[in-house]
Amino acid sequence: MQSPRLLYRSFQKSLSSSTTLPCNLFAKKKPITLQGRVGNYLVRDVSVTGTMTENKKSLYNVVFVLGGPGAGKGTQCEKIQETFGFQHLSAGELLRQERQAPGSQYGEEIEGHLKNGSIVPVAITCSLLRREMDNSPKNNFLIDGFPRNKDNLDGWNIAMEGVAKVRAVLFFNCPDDVCVDRCMNRGLTSGRTDDNAESLKKRIETYRNSTMPIIEHYRALNLVTEVDGNRSPEQVRLSLTCPLRNFQQFFFLPEQAMCITER
Numbered sequence: 001m002q003s004p005r006l007l008y009r010s011f012q013k014s015l016s017s018s019t020t021l022p023c024n025l026f027a028k029k030k031p032i033t034l035q036g037r038v039g040n041y042l043v044r045d046v047s048v049t050g051t052m053t054e055n056k057k058s059l060y061n062v063v064f065v066l067g068g069p070g071a072g073k074g075t076q077c078e079k080i081q082e083t084f085g086f087q088h089l090s091a092g093e094l095l096r097q098e099r100q101a102p103g104s105q106y107g108e109e110i111e112g113h114l115k116n117g118s119i120v121p122v123a124i125t126c127s128l129l130r131r132e133m134d135n136s137p138k139n140n141f142l143i144d145g146f147p148r149n150k151d152n153l154d155g156w157n158i159a160m161e162g163v164a165k166v167r168a169v170l171f172f173n174c175p176d177d178v179c180v181d182r183c184m185n186r187g188l189t190s191g192r193t194d195d196n197a198e199s200l201k202k203r204i205e206t207y208r209n210s211t212m213p214i215i216e217h218y219r220a221l222n223l224v225t226e227v228d229g230n231r232s233p234e235q236v237r238l239s240l241t242c243p244l245r246n247f248q249q250f251f252f253l254p255e256q257a258m259c260i261t262e263r
């Protein structure tokens with residue numbers, strides 16, 4: 001007889017090959033969200049959002065969230081983090097906090113990059129992300145605004161090997177003029193030193209020249225889910241539901257959350 005672990009693996013395999021996976025498998029939070037057959041066995045997955053945190057200190061599961069400035073990354077990450085059992089980490093926000101931190105040795109350097117729309121060296125950004133991940137009770141992270149260039153990507157790959165696994169990349173595609181308008185509007189109240197016409201020109205340039213190649217890199221690895229960000233926030237949120245449920249299903253189920261019963 002096959003061990004439960006092996007059964008679980010073949011169950012996962014059978015799911016991964018399905019192209020018509022229904023999107024509402026995870027609609028119920030408790031108690032049972034998924035079930036299927038492996039040979040003579042009925043395999044039930046009882047994993048729910050809450051149980052996903054119990055897998056702590058295995059590899060961190062990471063979904064990178066990329067797109068132009070103002071494409072709506074932060075807005076959507078905030079909306080979806082709890083529902084899908086992620087913690088949202090915004091690289092830009094962590095840098096802004098570090099810039100303000102009393103006694104930070106990086107404050108000035110970070111401020112220079114923020115104003116210029118250029119990218120802070122990865123050693124700083126990656127350590128900030130790592131600290132948040134290590135201090136979090138969660139194992140699953142939406143990392144928003146990272147990796148933004150090759151330095152970010154290479155630094156992450158070196159520092160996070162054996163620590164975190166990139167499971168998917170969400171790419172918010174939105175026209176530049178819409179992005180700029182949104183950021184200019186945000187600038188009326190955000191207090192951000194980079195929500196102005198001059199910084200935005202540079203940020204868009206950095207996005208086109210340095211971040212798009214990273215998105216293409218992940219696209220070639222078949223990890224990118226592209227989202228049309230040029231719609232209402234609610235429409236964007238709805239369009240994310242299906243991919244996020246599938247990510248949960250394929251990547252985030254702890255083995256101990258599987259319930260296997262002989263039939």
Ligand SMILES: Nc1ncnc2c1ncn2[C@@H]1O[C@H](COP(=O)(O)OP(=O)(O)OP(=O)(O)O)[C@@H](O)[C@H]1O
Pocket residue numbers: 067068069070071072073074075076092145182183185186229230231232233234236
């Ligand atoms: N779908 C949308 N339609 C209209 N406005 C939006 C939409 N999504 C977000 N916004 C607004 O646009 C501005 C930028 O959104 P948000 O901060 O989520 O973008 P972002 O991609 O995280 O930007 P950045 O990378 O510059 O931090 C905010 O003021 C937000 O309220």
Ligand SMILES: Nc1ccn([C@@H]2O[C@H](COP(=O)(O)O)[C@@H](O)[C@H]2O)c(=O)n1
Pocket residue numbers: 069070090091092093095113114115116117118119120121125144145146147148152194203
């Ligand atoms: N990986 C990153 C992310 C951000 N920055 C700097 O922060 C600015 C704002 O980022 P948002 O994601 O909040 O728009 C960005 O323009 C960069 O200057 C970075 O250096 N590295």
